[in-house]
Amino acid sequence: MSTQKRKSVSYSKWGYIFIIPFFVVYIFCSLIPLFSTFYNSFFENYRDGLTQIGPNFVGFENYIKLFTPNSSGNILILDYTANTMIMWLLGAIPQLIFSLLLAIIFTSARLKIKGQQFFKTVIYMPNLVMASAFAMLFFTLFSNVGPVNQLINAMGGETVDFFGNVWTARGIIAFINFLMWFGNTTILLMAGIMGIDQSLFEAASIDGANSVQVFFKITLPLLMPILVYVIITSLIGGLQMFDVPQIITAGIGKPNRSTMTLIMYLNNYLSTSKNYGMSGAISVVVFIITGILSMFVYKTMVKGDDSGKKKAKKLAAKGVK
Protein backbone atom coordinates (compact mmCIF):
# COMPACT_ATOMS: atom_id res chain seq x y z
CA MET A 1 0.00 0.00 0.00
CA SER A 2 2.77 2.45 0.87
CA THR A 3 5.62 0.87 -1.03
CA GLN A 4 5.29 3.29 -3.94
CA LYS A 5 5.76 6.81 -2.66
CA ARG A 6 4.19 9.28 -5.12
CA LYS A 7 6.75 8.58 -7.79
CA SER A 8 4.76 10.18 -10.57
CA VAL A 9 6.00 10.43 -14.11
CA SER A 10 6.08 13.50 -16.33
CA TYR A 11 3.27 12.70 -18.67
CA SER A 12 1.14 15.48 -17.25
CA LYS A 13 -1.00 16.12 -20.32
CA TRP A 14 -2.38 12.60 -19.95
CA GLY A 15 -3.60 13.50 -16.50
CA TYR A 16 -5.84 16.14 -18.03
CA ILE A 17 -7.00 13.83 -20.80
CA PHE A 18 -8.04 11.19 -18.29
CA ILE A 19 -10.01 13.51 -16.04
CA ILE A 20 -11.60 15.68 -18.73
CA PRO A 21 -14.68 13.51 -19.47
CA PHE A 22 -15.61 13.45 -15.78
CA PHE A 23 -15.29 17.19 -15.36
CA VAL A 24 -17.03 18.14 -18.59
CA VAL A 25 -20.01 15.93 -17.77
CA TYR A 26 -20.05 17.06 -14.15
CA ILE A 27 -20.02 20.71 -15.11
CA PHE A 28 -22.82 20.32 -17.68
CA CYS A 29 -25.04 17.87 -15.84
CA SER A 30 -24.58 18.97 -12.23
CA LEU A 31 -22.70 22.22 -11.71
CA ILE A 32 -24.45 24.41 -14.29
CA PRO A 33 -27.87 22.95 -13.31
CA LEU A 34 -27.01 23.71 -9.68
CA PHE A 35 -26.26 27.34 -10.45
CA SER A 36 -29.26 27.71 -12.73
CA THR A 37 -31.41 26.25 -9.96
CA PHE A 38 -30.18 29.05 -7.69
CA TYR A 39 -30.68 31.57 -10.48
CA ASN A 40 -34.22 30.32 -11.11
CA SER A 41 -35.15 30.82 -7.50
CA PHE A 42 -35.10 34.60 -8.08
CA PHE A 43 -37.55 34.42 -10.99
CA GLU A 44 -41.25 34.02 -11.38
CA ASN A 45 -41.43 31.23 -13.95
CA TYR A 46 -44.26 28.74 -14.14
CA ARG A 47 -47.05 27.32 -16.24
CA ASP A 48 -50.64 28.16 -15.42
CA GLY A 49 -52.72 25.82 -17.51
CA LEU A 50 -51.50 26.52 -21.02
CA THR A 51 -50.10 29.98 -20.36
CA GLN A 52 -46.47 30.42 -19.46
CA ILE A 53 -45.87 33.03 -16.74
CA GLY A 54 -42.46 34.67 -16.72
CA PRO A 55 -39.61 34.34 -16.39
CA ASN A 56 -39.69 37.66 -14.54
CA PHE A 57 -37.09 38.72 -12.01
CA VAL A 58 -38.75 38.94 -8.59
CA GLY A 59 -35.81 39.05 -6.17
CA PHE A 60 -36.52 37.19 -2.96
CA GLU A 61 -40.26 36.96 -3.62
CA ASN A 62 -40.22 33.16 -3.93
CA TYR A 63 -38.41 32.80 -0.63
CA ILE A 64 -40.81 35.19 1.06
CA LYS A 65 -43.71 33.19 -0.34
CA LEU A 66 -42.10 30.00 0.87
CA PHE A 67 -41.93 31.29 4.44
CA THR A 68 -45.26 33.12 4.53
CA PRO A 69 -48.07 31.37 6.44
CA ASN A 70 -50.89 30.15 4.20
CA SER A 71 -54.61 30.83 4.78
CA SER A 72 -54.75 28.34 7.64
CA GLY A 73 -51.69 29.85 9.29
CA ASN A 74 -49.18 27.13 8.40
CA ILE A 75 -45.77 27.71 6.93
CA LEU A 76 -45.73 24.69 4.67
CA ILE A 77 -42.00 24.37 4.20
CA LEU A 78 -41.48 24.25 7.97
CA ASP A 79 -44.24 21.65 8.32
CA TYR A 80 -42.69 19.53 5.59
CA THR A 81 -39.23 19.87 7.07
CA ALA A 82 -40.68 18.71 10.38
CA ASN A 83 -42.45 15.76 8.69
CA THR A 84 -39.22 14.74 6.97
CA MET A 85 -37.22 14.96 10.18
CA ILE A 86 -39.85 13.11 12.25
CA MET A 87 -39.99 10.23 9.78
CA TRP A 88 -36.20 10.18 9.58
CA LEU A 89 -35.88 10.05 13.37
CA LEU A 90 -38.52 7.32 13.71
CA GLY A 91 -36.45 5.19 11.34
CA ALA A 92 -32.95 6.26 12.33
CA ILE A 93 -33.17 5.66 16.07
CA PRO A 94 -34.09 1.95 15.87
CA GLN A 95 -31.68 1.69 12.94
CA LEU A 96 -28.76 2.89 15.05
CA ILE A 97 -29.65 0.71 18.02
CA PHE A 98 -30.04 -2.40 15.87
CA SER A 99 -26.92 -1.69 13.86
CA LEU A 100 -24.80 -1.05 16.91
CA LEU A 101 -25.99 -4.25 18.57
CA LEU A 102 -25.46 -6.28 15.41
CA ALA A 103 -22.02 -4.79 14.74
CA ILE A 104 -20.93 -5.65 18.28
CA ILE A 105 -22.31 -9.18 18.04
CA PHE A 106 -20.61 -9.80 14.70
CA THR A 107 -17.22 -8.44 15.74
CA SER A 108 -17.11 -9.99 19.17
CA ALA A 109 -14.13 -12.31 19.44
CA ARG A 110 -15.72 -14.02 22.44
CA LEU A 111 -19.13 -14.72 20.94
CA LYS A 112 -17.70 -16.29 17.76
CA ILE A 113 -20.97 -16.08 15.87
CA LYS A 114 -21.32 -18.70 13.16
CA GLY A 115 -23.04 -18.07 9.83
CA GLN A 116 -22.03 -14.39 9.79
CA GLN A 117 -21.96 -14.29 6.01
CA PHE A 118 -25.54 -15.51 5.90
CA PHE A 119 -26.82 -12.97 8.42
CA LYS A 120 -24.98 -10.09 6.77
CA THR A 121 -26.33 -11.12 3.36
CA VAL A 122 -29.88 -11.21 4.70
CA ILE A 123 -29.83 -7.90 6.54
CA TYR A 124 -28.19 -6.06 3.66
CA MET A 125 -30.63 -7.31 1.03
CA PRO A 126 -33.48 -4.82 1.65
CA ASN A 127 -31.04 -2.02 0.82
CA LEU A 128 -30.84 -3.17 -2.79
CA VAL A 129 -34.56 -3.59 -3.31
CA MET A 130 -36.34 -0.89 -5.28
CA ALA A 131 -37.71 1.58 -2.71
CA SER A 132 -40.80 2.24 -4.78
CA ALA A 133 -41.57 -1.50 -5.05
CA PHE A 134 -41.02 -1.86 -1.32
CA ALA A 135 -43.40 1.02 -0.69
CA MET A 136 -45.99 -0.45 -3.05
CA LEU A 137 -45.70 -3.79 -1.27
CA PHE A 138 -46.27 -2.21 2.13
CA PHE A 139 -49.13 -0.18 0.75
CA THR A 140 -50.90 -3.35 -0.38
CA LEU A 141 -50.00 -5.25 2.81
CA PHE A 142 -51.37 -2.51 5.09
CA SER A 143 -54.29 -1.36 2.96
CA ASN A 144 -57.80 -1.61 4.39
CA VAL A 145 -58.37 -4.92 2.60
CA GLY A 146 -54.76 -6.11 2.84
CA PRO A 147 -53.38 -9.10 4.74
CA VAL A 148 -52.58 -7.14 7.91
CA ASN A 149 -56.15 -5.96 8.29
CA GLN A 150 -57.42 -9.42 7.35
CA LEU A 151 -55.38 -10.78 10.23
CA ILE A 152 -56.70 -8.10 12.58
CA ASN A 153 -60.26 -8.87 11.47
CA ALA A 154 -59.72 -12.61 11.86
CA MET A 155 -58.66 -12.00 15.45
CA GLY A 156 -61.81 -10.00 16.05
CA GLY A 157 -60.33 -6.52 15.71
CA GLU A 158 -61.71 -3.58 13.76
CA THR A 159 -60.13 -2.62 10.44
CA VAL A 160 -57.33 -0.12 11.03
CA ASP A 161 -56.97 2.64 8.44
CA PHE A 162 -53.16 2.60 8.54
CA PHE A 163 -52.73 5.23 5.85
CA GLY A 164 -55.50 7.46 7.20
CA ASN A 165 -53.86 7.89 10.58
CA VAL A 166 -50.92 10.28 10.96
CA TRP A 167 -48.75 8.14 13.20
CA THR A 168 -49.36 4.75 11.59
CA ALA A 169 -48.71 6.26 8.15
CA ARG A 170 -45.50 7.94 9.32
CA GLY A 171 -44.57 4.80 11.25
CA ILE A 172 -44.87 2.56 8.19
CA ILE A 173 -42.77 4.92 6.08
CA ALA A 174 -40.15 5.11 8.82
CA PHE A 175 -40.21 1.34 9.21
CA ILE A 176 -39.49 0.83 5.50
CA ASN A 177 -36.55 3.23 5.76
CA PHE A 178 -35.31 1.43 8.84
CA LEU A 179 -35.60 -1.95 7.12
CA MET A 180 -33.77 -0.70 4.04
CA TRP A 181 -30.86 0.89 5.87
CA PHE A 182 -30.00 -0.96 9.08
CA GLY A 183 -27.96 -3.60 7.22
CA ASN A 184 -25.90 -0.95 5.51
CA THR A 185 -25.27 0.88 8.79
CA THR A 186 -24.30 -2.39 10.48
CA ILE A 187 -21.61 -3.05 7.89
CA LEU A 188 -20.23 0.49 8.23
CA LEU A 189 -20.11 0.26 12.03
CA MET A 190 -18.48 -3.18 11.84
CA ALA A 191 -15.73 -1.75 9.69
CA GLY A 192 -15.31 0.95 12.33
CA ILE A 193 -15.12 -1.50 15.23
CA MET A 194 -12.66 -3.73 13.42
CA GLY A 195 -10.46 -0.71 12.90
CA ILE A 196 -10.07 -0.24 16.65
CA ASP A 197 -6.72 -1.24 18.08
CA GLN A 198 -7.23 -4.75 19.47
CA SER A 199 -4.62 -4.24 22.19
CA LEU A 200 -6.96 -1.80 23.92
CA PHE A 201 -9.52 -4.54 24.37
CA GLU A 202 -6.87 -6.93 25.61
CA ALA A 203 -5.55 -4.41 28.09
CA ALA A 204 -9.04 -3.70 29.35
CA SER A 205 -9.86 -7.33 29.82
CA ILE A 206 -6.59 -8.10 31.59
CA ASP A 207 -7.41 -5.28 33.98
CA GLY A 208 -10.77 -6.90 34.61
CA ALA A 209 -13.15 -4.58 32.77
CA ASN A 210 -16.51 -6.17 32.02
CA SER A 211 -18.29 -6.06 28.67
CA VAL A 212 -20.46 -3.09 29.56
CA GLN A 213 -17.46 -1.08 30.72
CA VAL A 214 -15.54 -2.04 27.60
CA PHE A 215 -18.43 -0.92 25.41
CA PHE A 216 -18.93 2.46 27.06
CA LYS A 217 -15.30 3.26 27.82
CA ILE A 218 -13.56 1.88 24.72
CA THR A 219 -15.79 0.80 21.85
CA LEU A 220 -18.21 3.72 21.88
CA PRO A 221 -15.73 6.59 22.26
CA LEU A 222 -13.40 5.12 19.63
CA LEU A 223 -16.31 4.52 17.31
CA MET A 224 -17.51 8.13 17.70
CA PRO A 225 -16.04 9.51 14.47
CA ILE A 226 -17.65 6.76 12.39
CA LEU A 227 -20.85 7.00 14.38
CA VAL A 228 -21.04 10.73 13.71
CA TYR A 229 -20.30 10.11 10.04
CA VAL A 230 -23.04 7.48 9.85
CA ILE A 231 -25.59 9.68 11.62
CA ILE A 232 -24.95 12.75 9.51
CA THR A 233 -24.91 10.90 6.19
CA SER A 234 -28.13 9.23 7.27
CA LEU A 235 -29.57 12.64 8.08
CA ILE A 236 -28.54 13.98 4.67
CA GLY A 237 -30.12 10.91 3.09
CA GLY A 238 -33.21 11.42 5.26
CA LEU A 239 -33.61 14.97 3.97
CA GLN A 240 -33.85 13.52 0.45
CA MET A 241 -36.66 11.15 1.48
CA PHE A 242 -38.95 10.82 -1.51
CA ASP A 243 -39.64 7.42 -3.12
CA VAL A 244 -41.38 5.71 -0.21
CA PRO A 245 -43.84 8.43 0.89
CA GLN A 246 -44.40 9.47 -2.73
CA ILE A 247 -45.52 5.97 -3.73
CA ILE A 248 -47.44 5.18 -0.55
CA THR A 249 -49.46 8.40 -0.62
CA ALA A 250 -49.54 8.76 -4.42
CA GLY A 251 -47.73 12.07 -4.01
CA ILE A 252 -50.23 13.85 -1.76
CA GLY A 253 -48.70 13.16 1.65
CA LYS A 254 -51.82 11.66 3.15
CA PRO A 255 -53.27 12.00 5.75
CA ASN A 256 -53.62 15.77 5.81
CA ARG A 257 -50.12 16.29 4.33
CA SER A 258 -48.52 14.79 7.42
CA THR A 259 -46.21 12.55 5.36
CA MET A 260 -45.30 15.19 2.79
CA THR A 261 -41.51 15.55 2.64
CA LEU A 262 -39.35 18.42 1.38
CA ILE A 263 -38.45 16.67 -1.86
CA MET A 264 -42.09 15.71 -2.48
CA TYR A 265 -42.91 19.41 -2.10
CA LEU A 266 -40.18 20.27 -4.60
CA ASN A 267 -41.39 17.54 -6.95
CA ASN A 268 -44.96 18.84 -6.79
CA TYR A 269 -43.90 22.29 -7.94
CA LEU A 270 -41.52 20.95 -10.55
CA SER A 271 -43.54 18.20 -12.20
CA THR A 272 -47.06 19.58 -12.18
CA SER A 273 -46.77 23.31 -12.86
CA LYS A 274 -43.15 23.46 -14.03
CA ASN A 275 -42.72 26.13 -11.39
CA TYR A 276 -38.96 26.60 -11.67
CA GLY A 277 -39.03 29.62 -9.35
CA MET A 278 -40.63 28.02 -6.32
CA SER A 279 -38.96 24.64 -6.78
CA GLY A 280 -35.66 26.47 -7.19
CA ALA A 281 -36.18 28.23 -3.87
CA ILE A 282 -36.97 24.92 -2.13
CA SER A 283 -33.81 23.42 -3.65
CA VAL A 284 -31.73 26.26 -2.23
CA VAL A 285 -33.19 25.69 1.24
CA VAL A 286 -32.41 21.95 1.01
CA PHE A 287 -28.95 22.75 -0.32
CA ILE A 288 -28.16 25.07 2.59
CA ILE A 289 -29.30 22.54 5.19
CA THR A 290 -27.30 19.79 3.47
CA GLY A 291 -24.27 22.05 3.16
CA ILE A 292 -24.20 22.80 6.88
CA LEU A 293 -24.51 19.10 7.70
CA SER A 294 -21.82 18.15 5.17
CA MET A 295 -19.42 20.56 6.80
CA PHE A 296 -19.82 18.60 10.01
CA VAL A 297 -19.07 15.37 8.14
CA TYR A 298 -16.02 16.88 6.52
CA LYS A 299 -14.76 18.16 9.87
CA THR A 300 -15.31 14.86 11.62
CA MET A 301 -13.60 13.05 8.76
CA VAL A 302 -10.59 15.32 8.72
CA LYS A 303 -10.07 16.32 12.35
CA GLY A 304 -12.45 14.22 14.40
CA ASP A 305 -10.47 11.13 13.64
CA ASP A 306 -7.39 12.21 15.58
CA SER A 307 -9.00 14.06 18.44
CA GLY A 308 -11.58 11.31 18.83
CA LYS A 309 -8.88 8.70 19.11
CA LYS A 310 -6.86 10.69 21.62
CA LYS A 311 -9.91 11.34 23.73
CA ALA A 312 -10.88 7.69 23.57
CA LYS A 313 -7.39 6.57 24.52
CA LYS A 314 -7.51 8.82 27.54
CA LEU A 315 -10.92 7.48 28.46
CA ALA A 316 -9.75 3.95 27.92
CA ALA A 317 -6.78 4.52 30.18
CA LYS A 318 -9.08 5.84 32.88
CA GLY A 319 -11.58 3.09 32.31
CA VAL A 320 -9.20 0.24 32.93
CA LYS A 321 -7.95 1.54 36.22
Place this chain on the structure above:
Amino acid sequence: MNANTFTPAGQKTKSDKGKMMASRVISYIFLAFVTVLSLFSFYLLIINATRSNAELQAGFTLIPHGNFINNFVKAWNDTSLVSIPRGMLNSFIIAASAAILTTYFSAMTAYGIHVYDFKGKKFAFNFILIVMMIPTQVSAVGFVQLVNQIGLSDTYWPLIIPAIAAPSVFFYMKQYIESSLPLEVVEAARVDGSNEFLTFNTIALPMLKPALAVQLIFAFVASWNNFFTPALIINTKEKATLPIMISLLRSELNSRAGDLGEVYMMILLAIIPVVIVYIFLSKHIVQGVALGAVKG
Protein backbone atom coordinates in the same frame (compact mmCIF):
# COMPACT_ATOMS: atom_id res chain seq x y z
CA MET B 1 -23.48 -6.55 25.10
CA ASN B 2 -20.16 -8.23 24.64
CA ALA B 3 -17.61 -6.21 22.76
CA ASN B 4 -14.41 -7.61 21.37
CA THR B 5 -13.08 -8.48 24.72
CA PHE B 6 -10.26 -10.90 24.95
CA THR B 7 -9.91 -13.27 27.85
CA PRO B 8 -6.55 -14.96 28.15
CA ALA B 9 -6.91 -18.73 28.28
CA GLY B 10 -6.68 -20.09 31.78
CA GLN B 11 -8.46 -17.15 33.33
CA LYS B 12 -11.87 -18.49 32.37
CA THR B 13 -13.96 -19.54 35.32
CA LYS B 14 -17.11 -21.63 35.30
CA SER B 15 -19.49 -18.74 35.81
CA ASP B 16 -17.75 -16.92 32.96
CA LYS B 17 -18.52 -19.83 30.70
CA GLY B 18 -22.15 -19.88 31.77
CA LYS B 19 -22.46 -16.16 31.11
CA MET B 20 -20.80 -16.67 27.75
CA MET B 21 -23.33 -19.32 26.78
CA ALA B 22 -26.21 -17.09 27.82
CA SER B 23 -25.00 -14.15 25.79
CA ARG B 24 -24.42 -16.37 22.77
CA VAL B 25 -27.95 -17.72 22.99
CA ILE B 26 -29.35 -14.21 23.30
CA SER B 27 -27.26 -13.09 20.33
CA TYR B 28 -28.56 -15.91 18.15
CA ILE B 29 -32.15 -15.20 19.15
CA PHE B 30 -31.64 -11.56 18.21
CA LEU B 31 -30.06 -12.55 14.90
CA ALA B 32 -32.96 -14.89 14.15
CA PHE B 33 -35.39 -12.07 14.89
CA VAL B 34 -33.53 -9.69 12.59
CA THR B 35 -33.45 -12.33 9.84
CA VAL B 36 -37.22 -12.79 10.05
CA LEU B 37 -37.66 -9.02 10.07
CA SER B 38 -35.59 -8.66 6.89
CA LEU B 39 -37.20 -11.51 4.98
CA PHE B 40 -40.80 -11.51 6.14
CA SER B 41 -42.13 -8.88 3.74
CA PHE B 42 -40.49 -10.69 0.80
CA TYR B 43 -41.99 -13.94 1.97
CA LEU B 44 -45.45 -12.35 2.06
CA LEU B 45 -44.86 -10.91 -1.39
CA ILE B 46 -44.00 -14.32 -2.83
CA ILE B 47 -46.93 -16.02 -1.08
CA ASN B 48 -49.35 -13.37 -2.27
CA ALA B 49 -48.02 -13.67 -5.80
CA THR B 50 -49.13 -17.32 -5.77
CA ARG B 51 -52.73 -16.48 -4.88
CA SER B 52 -55.59 -15.44 -7.13
CA ASN B 53 -57.52 -12.25 -6.51
CA ALA B 54 -60.41 -14.18 -4.96
CA GLU B 55 -58.06 -16.08 -2.65
CA LEU B 56 -56.40 -12.83 -1.63
CA GLN B 57 -59.74 -11.28 -0.75
CA ALA B 58 -60.73 -14.36 1.23
CA GLY B 59 -58.20 -13.95 3.97
CA PHE B 60 -54.66 -14.01 5.29
CA THR B 61 -52.42 -17.04 4.96
CA LEU B 62 -48.76 -17.97 5.02
CA ILE B 63 -49.14 -20.99 2.76
CA PRO B 64 -48.47 -20.68 -0.99
CA HIS B 65 -51.29 -21.44 -3.46
CA GLY B 66 -51.21 -22.67 -7.04
CA ASN B 67 -51.73 -19.49 -9.03
CA PHE B 68 -48.13 -18.42 -9.48
CA ILE B 69 -47.98 -19.23 -13.21
CA ASN B 70 -51.43 -17.79 -13.71
CA ASN B 71 -50.48 -14.50 -12.09
CA PHE B 72 -47.20 -14.44 -13.97
CA VAL B 73 -48.91 -14.84 -17.34
CA LYS B 74 -51.39 -12.09 -16.46
CA ALA B 75 -48.77 -9.67 -15.15
CA TRP B 76 -46.48 -10.34 -18.10
CA ASN B 77 -49.10 -9.89 -20.80
CA ASP B 78 -51.21 -7.13 -19.30
CA THR B 79 -50.64 -3.89 -21.18
CA SER B 80 -53.78 -2.03 -20.09
CA LEU B 81 -51.87 0.27 -17.75
CA VAL B 82 -48.21 -0.69 -17.96
CA SER B 83 -46.24 -3.39 -19.69
CA ILE B 84 -43.87 -5.06 -17.25
CA PRO B 85 -41.59 -6.73 -19.86
CA ARG B 86 -41.34 -3.37 -21.61
CA GLY B 87 -40.50 -1.69 -18.32
CA MET B 88 -37.86 -4.28 -17.57
CA LEU B 89 -36.27 -3.75 -20.97
CA ASN B 90 -36.35 0.06 -20.58
CA SER B 91 -34.91 -0.10 -17.09
CA PHE B 92 -32.25 -2.56 -18.23
CA ILE B 93 -31.12 -0.39 -21.15
CA ILE B 94 -30.74 2.65 -18.89
CA ALA B 95 -29.24 0.85 -15.90
CA ALA B 96 -26.73 -1.19 -17.92
CA SER B 97 -25.52 1.82 -19.92
CA ALA B 98 -25.30 4.02 -16.83
CA ALA B 99 -23.45 1.34 -14.87
CA ILE B 100 -20.84 0.78 -17.59
CA LEU B 101 -20.24 4.52 -18.02
CA THR B 102 -20.03 5.18 -14.27
CA THR B 103 -17.57 2.39 -13.66
CA TYR B 104 -15.33 3.02 -16.64
CA PHE B 105 -15.08 6.77 -16.31
CA SER B 106 -14.72 6.76 -12.53
CA ALA B 107 -11.82 4.34 -12.87
CA MET B 108 -10.35 6.50 -15.62
CA THR B 109 -10.61 9.70 -13.57
CA ALA B 110 -9.18 8.04 -10.48
CA TYR B 111 -6.33 6.61 -12.57
CA GLY B 112 -5.64 10.01 -14.10
CA ILE B 113 -5.38 11.64 -10.68
CA HIS B 114 -3.36 8.83 -9.15
CA VAL B 115 -0.82 8.13 -11.88
CA TYR B 116 -0.07 11.55 -13.31
CA ASP B 117 1.31 14.72 -11.81
CA PHE B 118 -0.21 17.85 -13.20
CA LYS B 119 -1.14 21.36 -12.22
CA GLY B 120 -4.52 21.53 -10.52
CA LYS B 121 -4.50 17.86 -9.60
CA LYS B 122 -5.00 18.59 -5.93
CA PHE B 123 -7.75 21.03 -6.73
CA ALA B 124 -9.49 18.46 -8.96
CA PHE B 125 -9.36 15.90 -6.17
CA ASN B 126 -10.64 18.26 -3.49
CA PHE B 127 -13.35 19.52 -5.80
CA ILE B 128 -14.72 16.02 -6.28
CA LEU B 129 -14.57 15.38 -2.52
CA ILE B 130 -16.55 18.53 -1.81
CA VAL B 131 -19.25 17.97 -4.43
CA MET B 132 -19.63 14.35 -3.33
CA MET B 133 -22.08 15.46 -0.65
CA ILE B 134 -24.36 17.46 -2.96
CA PRO B 135 -27.51 15.42 -3.54
CA THR B 136 -28.77 15.18 -7.13
CA GLN B 137 -32.18 16.45 -6.03
CA VAL B 138 -31.00 20.00 -5.37
CA SER B 139 -29.82 20.52 -8.95
CA ALA B 140 -32.88 18.79 -10.43
CA VAL B 141 -34.65 22.06 -11.28
CA GLY B 142 -31.79 23.33 -13.42
CA PHE B 143 -31.24 19.88 -14.88
CA VAL B 144 -34.85 19.43 -15.98
CA GLN B 145 -34.86 22.93 -17.46
CA LEU B 146 -31.64 22.25 -19.35
CA VAL B 147 -32.96 18.93 -20.65
CA ASN B 148 -36.12 20.64 -21.89
CA GLN B 149 -34.15 23.46 -23.51
CA ILE B 150 -31.92 21.16 -25.53
CA GLY B 151 -34.88 18.99 -26.50
CA LEU B 152 -33.81 15.82 -24.74
CA SER B 153 -36.83 15.42 -22.51
CA ASP B 154 -38.57 12.06 -22.79
CA THR B 155 -35.34 10.43 -24.00
CA TYR B 156 -32.91 8.19 -22.14
CA TRP B 157 -29.84 10.38 -22.70
CA PRO B 158 -30.40 12.56 -19.59
CA LEU B 159 -30.57 9.38 -17.52
CA ILE B 160 -27.43 7.81 -18.98
CA ILE B 161 -24.88 10.53 -19.77
CA PRO B 162 -24.66 12.09 -16.25
CA ALA B 163 -23.49 8.67 -15.03
CA ILE B 164 -20.03 9.51 -16.41
CA ALA B 165 -19.47 11.84 -13.46
CA ALA B 166 -20.14 9.95 -10.22
CA PRO B 167 -18.07 11.47 -7.39
CA SER B 168 -18.61 8.71 -4.84
CA VAL B 169 -17.66 5.97 -7.30
CA PHE B 170 -14.57 7.98 -8.20
CA PHE B 171 -13.66 8.15 -4.52
CA TYR B 172 -14.00 4.40 -4.11
CA MET B 173 -11.89 3.74 -7.23
CA LYS B 174 -9.23 6.19 -6.08
CA GLN B 175 -8.88 4.33 -2.79
CA TYR B 176 -8.76 0.98 -4.52
CA ILE B 177 -6.15 2.12 -7.03
CA GLU B 178 -3.98 3.52 -4.25
CA SER B 179 -3.91 0.15 -2.53
CA SER B 180 -3.60 -2.16 -5.50
CA LEU B 181 -2.02 -0.50 -8.50
CA PRO B 182 1.73 0.01 -8.11
CA LEU B 183 3.10 2.78 -10.32
CA GLU B 184 5.92 0.41 -11.31
CA VAL B 185 3.43 -1.50 -13.42
CA VAL B 186 2.56 1.63 -15.36
CA GLU B 187 6.24 2.45 -15.83
CA ALA B 188 7.05 -1.04 -16.98
CA ALA B 189 4.32 -0.80 -19.61
CA ARG B 190 5.76 2.53 -20.67
CA VAL B 191 9.22 1.03 -21.09
CA ASP B 192 7.63 -1.61 -23.28
CA GLY B 193 6.36 1.21 -25.46
CA SER B 194 2.70 1.02 -24.51
CA ASN B 195 0.60 4.07 -25.18
CA GLU B 196 -0.84 5.65 -22.00
CA PHE B 197 -4.42 5.03 -22.98
CA LEU B 198 -3.67 1.43 -23.91
CA THR B 199 -1.89 0.92 -20.58
CA PHE B 200 -5.00 2.02 -18.74
CA ASN B 201 -7.33 -0.17 -20.77
CA THR B 202 -5.26 -3.32 -21.05
CA ILE B 203 -3.10 -3.31 -17.93
CA ALA B 204 -4.69 -1.13 -15.23
CA LEU B 205 -8.35 -2.02 -15.76
CA PRO B 206 -7.83 -5.80 -15.46
CA MET B 207 -6.02 -5.19 -12.17
CA LEU B 208 -9.02 -3.30 -10.86
CA LYS B 209 -11.50 -6.04 -11.69
CA PRO B 210 -12.81 -6.64 -8.14
CA ALA B 211 -13.52 -2.95 -7.62
CA LEU B 212 -15.03 -2.59 -11.08
CA ALA B 213 -17.35 -5.53 -10.48
CA VAL B 214 -18.60 -4.16 -7.16
CA GLN B 215 -19.21 -0.70 -8.58
CA LEU B 216 -20.84 -2.10 -11.70
CA ILE B 217 -23.39 -3.87 -9.53
CA PHE B 218 -24.00 -0.88 -7.26
CA ALA B 219 -24.38 1.51 -10.16
CA PHE B 220 -26.72 -0.86 -11.96
CA VAL B 221 -28.89 -1.31 -8.87
CA ALA B 222 -28.97 2.42 -8.14
CA SER B 223 -30.07 3.23 -11.66
CA TRP B 224 -32.55 0.33 -11.82
CA ASN B 225 -34.20 1.56 -8.60
CA ASN B 226 -34.04 5.27 -9.36
CA PHE B 227 -37.42 6.96 -9.35
CA PHE B 228 -36.96 10.70 -8.83
CA THR B 229 -35.04 11.74 -11.96
CA PRO B 230 -36.66 9.36 -14.51
CA ALA B 231 -40.10 10.47 -13.30
CA LEU B 232 -39.17 14.07 -14.15
CA ILE B 233 -37.69 13.25 -17.57
CA ILE B 234 -39.89 10.50 -19.03
CA ASN B 235 -43.47 11.38 -20.04
CA THR B 236 -44.61 8.61 -22.37
CA LYS B 237 -45.83 5.32 -20.97
CA GLU B 238 -43.93 3.21 -23.50
CA LYS B 239 -40.64 4.67 -22.33
CA ALA B 240 -41.39 4.36 -18.60
CA THR B 241 -38.99 2.55 -16.29
CA LEU B 242 -40.15 0.09 -13.65
CA PRO B 243 -40.33 2.56 -10.72
CA ILE B 244 -42.47 4.90 -12.83
CA MET B 245 -44.73 1.95 -13.68
CA ILE B 246 -45.03 1.10 -9.99
CA SER B 247 -46.11 4.64 -9.26
CA LEU B 248 -48.71 4.47 -12.08
CA LEU B 249 -49.90 1.18 -10.64
CA ARG B 250 -50.19 2.77 -7.22
CA SER B 251 -52.18 5.79 -8.34
CA GLU B 252 -54.58 3.59 -10.31
CA LEU B 253 -55.01 1.07 -7.52
CA ASN B 254 -57.80 2.96 -5.78
CA SER B 255 -59.75 3.87 -8.87
CA ARG B 256 -59.94 0.56 -10.67
CA ALA B 257 -60.69 -2.82 -9.17
CA GLY B 258 -57.40 -4.41 -10.08
CA ASP B 259 -56.37 -8.00 -9.75
CA LEU B 260 -54.29 -7.99 -6.56
CA GLY B 261 -52.54 -11.26 -7.38
CA GLU B 262 -51.31 -9.63 -10.55
CA VAL B 263 -50.22 -6.50 -8.67
CA TYR B 264 -48.13 -8.57 -6.25
CA MET B 265 -46.61 -10.41 -9.21
CA MET B 266 -45.71 -7.11 -10.87
CA ILE B 267 -43.95 -5.93 -7.69
CA LEU B 268 -42.11 -9.25 -7.55
CA LEU B 269 -41.03 -8.94 -11.19
CA ALA B 270 -39.72 -5.42 -10.55
CA ILE B 271 -37.40 -6.50 -7.74
CA ILE B 272 -36.48 -10.06 -8.71
CA PRO B 273 -33.59 -9.35 -11.14
CA VAL B 274 -31.68 -7.43 -8.48
CA VAL B 275 -32.43 -10.05 -5.82
CA ILE B 276 -31.14 -12.86 -8.06
CA VAL B 277 -27.95 -10.98 -8.86
CA TYR B 278 -27.53 -10.26 -5.16
CA ILE B 279 -27.95 -13.89 -4.12
CA PHE B 280 -25.10 -14.90 -6.43
CA LEU B 281 -22.77 -12.02 -5.64
CA SER B 282 -23.74 -11.11 -2.08
CA LYS B 283 -20.32 -11.89 -0.65
CA HIS B 284 -18.57 -9.39 -2.90
CA ILE B 285 -21.30 -6.81 -2.46
CA VAL B 286 -21.20 -6.89 1.33
CA GLN B 287 -17.40 -6.70 1.27
CA GLY B 288 -17.67 -3.79 -1.14
CA VAL B 289 -19.83 -1.84 1.28
CA ALA B 290 -17.30 -2.42 4.06
CA LEU B 291 -14.40 -1.35 1.82
CA GLY B 292 -16.18 1.85 0.95
CA ALA B 293 -16.60 2.54 4.63
CA VAL B 294 -12.91 2.59 5.45
CA LYS B 295 -12.23 6.19 4.66
CA GLY B 296 -8.65 7.32 4.09
